[in-house]
Amino acid sequence: MVIKGCDDSLNNDSLRVLGTLLKQQSWVKAESVQVIEKARVPVIKFISNKNIPVDLTFIDAYSRTVNSGTLAKDMFQRFMKDFPEFRYLTLLLKQFLRHHALNNPYKGGLGSYCLMLMVMSFLQLYGKKEDGEEHNLGSLLMNFLQLFGKCFEYERVVIHVDGRQYPYRSYHIPILERFASSLRIIDPFNPAHCIHTTFMISKIQEALMEFYTNPQSIIKTLHETMLQEEENSPVGAL
Incomplete structure (x- = not known):
């Protein structure tokens, strides 16, 4: 959720007050509330009592920051x-990253937006089909895991969603030495910039490779985890 048109009265103190108020709401898990003041776009993260993750971001009315939401x-x-396969691949991969605590970009993980761009770029290049042809979701999943868990050269190329083969990093954006082995995705709404750098890409890559090696076992674990979460949630208890 993006809140636009915030005036100068929105500062770090205001964010902390809002975070405190959210903790007092019955529909919010108080222990999940995080106020992240130093992000380029301030954000408050929390989880509802129905286990729905929520991000509140704030855009200054006079800011030049582009709201791409x-x-x-x-x-x-x-x-x-x-x-249509995009939805199902993304949901499964989101649950997988969440299960491994690799879904929080503020801790070096892979957020939903960047994951969706990765899936989108993958399908643009490898998910094309002839008229009337249907893809096997299992095959698409395995190909995605193989690409980003084993084959993708994170230190050499960047991800984008313009439908072309992935360009080399030096072709598009200079890379600082300390980010040499990180994930970089070209902003589809501002191609001169990257929108993401994660310092945990090696762990994410290892996890994807593990998924590729043991897909049945991991899918079973994810399914059991989701069932348990439903049972423990207020909705599941009804």
């Missing part, structure tokens, strides 16, 4: 019309 939503919705 609405643009991204429209882009993904258009893409799903051509690639």
Whole structure:
């Protein structure tokens, strides 16, 4: 959720007050509330009592920061019309990253937006099909895991969603030495910039490779975890 048009009265103290108020709400898990003040776009993260993760971001009314949330939503919705597999691959991979505590970008993990761009770029290059042809979701999943868990050269190339083969990093964006082995994704709404750098890419790559090696076991574990979460949630208890 993006809150736009915030005036100068929104400062770190205001964010902390809002975070405290959220902790007092019955529909919010108080222990999950995180106020992240130093991000480029301030954010408050929390989980509802129905186990729904929520990010509240704030855009200054006078800021030049581009709010790409609405643009991204429209882009993904258009893409799903051509690639309905996009939704299911993304949901499964999100649950997998969450299970391994690799889904928090503020701790070096891979957030939902960047994961969706990775899946989108993968389907653009490897998910094309002839008229009337249907893809096997299992095959697409395994190919994704093989690409990003084993074959992708994170230190040499960047990810983008313009439908072309992945360019070398030096071709598009200079890379600082300390980010030499990190994940970089070109911002689809500002191609001169990258939107993400994660310092845990090696752990993410290892986890994806583990998924590729033992898919049945891991899917079974994810399924059992989801069932347990449903039973423990207020909705599941009804």
